[in-house]
Amino acid sequence: MKVKRSASKTLTYTVLIIMVLVCVAPLLIILMNSFKGKLFISDDLFAFLTPQSFVGGANYVSGVTKMNFVGAFGTSLFVTVASVILIVFLCSMTAWYLVRVKNKFTSVLFYLFVFAMIVPFQMVMFTMSWVSNRLSLGNPVGILVLYLGFGAGLSVFIFTGFLKSIPIDIEEAAIIDGCTPMQVFFKVVFPIMRPTIITVAILDVMWIWNDYLLPLIVLDTGYTTLPIAIQKIFTGGYGAVDMGGLMAMLVLSIIPIIIFYLAAQKHIIEGVVAGAVKG
């Protein structure tokens, strides 16, 4: 019995380790090739790194300079962080208002937000880019309005779901003590919402950081985000395709996500799954 047990354990581990290798191999292969010379990459992607094929950081230097990595990275970072801050504050305020003020208007509004959640981006893609163009939103600041507006559906929905579950008594006590609604929200409600805020922030970070299509059709020429830059080097938008620089840029665009993941793994898994199950 015991022998059988440990045999099945070994089998389980073997299967798991094989699966892990399959899972990370593509990323490791890209990482390895980012240190290889161009010709070695196109010759055999799977050959191990050797002293002959090793070129140090040369691919990183050429990639970063050729595609203005710093600019694209900066735009992506700014748009992601600023949008998420806007969404978290403004949508939680809206959600609280919708939960606490009960009338026809607020309930219609709530259903509009829920409705927006299921509408795919392609449905509004063309007309949104037209509206954005009319209002001159095609820059890293203007696009924040679009992310707030298009992200509002899911965020308001998740926030209201949580707010409905907390008792109104604490808020009423604060009002009796002389707080204005603004103070009640920021001193009482907002701190209680912390777990839900983390969930919403994580879902939106993952969405906006990786988003390709919205910035592509909205941003004016001259502004690039990371996914757009990656697409552009692969399709030869920066001159002849340089396989070395390519590999290096893929690595550089994955690293921030891995760091983010290592820093907040538990919250990320919980947040992403909570968002999925509710949405």
Added chain:
Amino acid sequence: MQKSLTKYFPAFVLPTLAAFSIAFLVPFVMGIVLSFSDFTIVTDARFNGFDNYVRAFTDPSSNFVYALGFTALFTVVSIITVNILAFLLAMLLTRGLKGTNLFRGVFFVPNLIGGIVLGYVWNTILNAILSNFDLTLMYSANLGFWGLIIVNSWQMIGYMMIIYIAGIQNIPGDLKEAAAIDGANKRQTLFRITLPLVMPSITICTFLTLTNSFKLFDQNLALTGGGPSNMTEMLALNIYHTFYGRNGWSGPGQAKAVVFFALVGVIALIQLRITRSKEVEN
């Protein structure tokens, strides 16, 4: 409370509502109207009934019906591969072995990487493998199809696995014990205890895979770009190409977008129905 809060509407709701109108409400209504209009630059729109819809479905160069079929097939195969593999992984990771959390964490990683980056990672790797046989992903629709399945599965399995793990861990331990005492073998325990009790997770994961695969865009663009000759073009990419790759096709493009929205909406309604009715039963 309600009274004092009501007049704070401009501070609490207006900013979100304004952005929501700009990014969603106005474009949505315009999108519906334009799908029944002939236009090139929006302001020149003229009502033309169902012409756009007819063109989207019947024009031989539209490729919409083909893309719909391709997307449906892709979605069905994805649901099968993703859910079976995710469930198997979840079973292996709920046996109380050491290192379970580490494995779980690693399997989740592909899910975090964006579709464009991920598509190009696999584009590079699959083409390098295929080059040994003098092939590329562009050689045939078949290769592109299975390439897309690999990329999509690789990305989604870790995610669904987490949901299955939660489902399996929710099964009360005494049920399995009781089954073991009654002499149930492993297969019986799996089919009579585990599977029926994780049915809610199976429903969730099936619909998640369904909607995500149906709406797939980034991976499609990065892996095959729809090629060879649009034979691996999925719905979202077809709509994008119709809008931005052709002249005089904005109208049919918007009609396709409306059909796409309607299909996604129907899927969401069915999902709501099924989850609701389950909740009542419980």
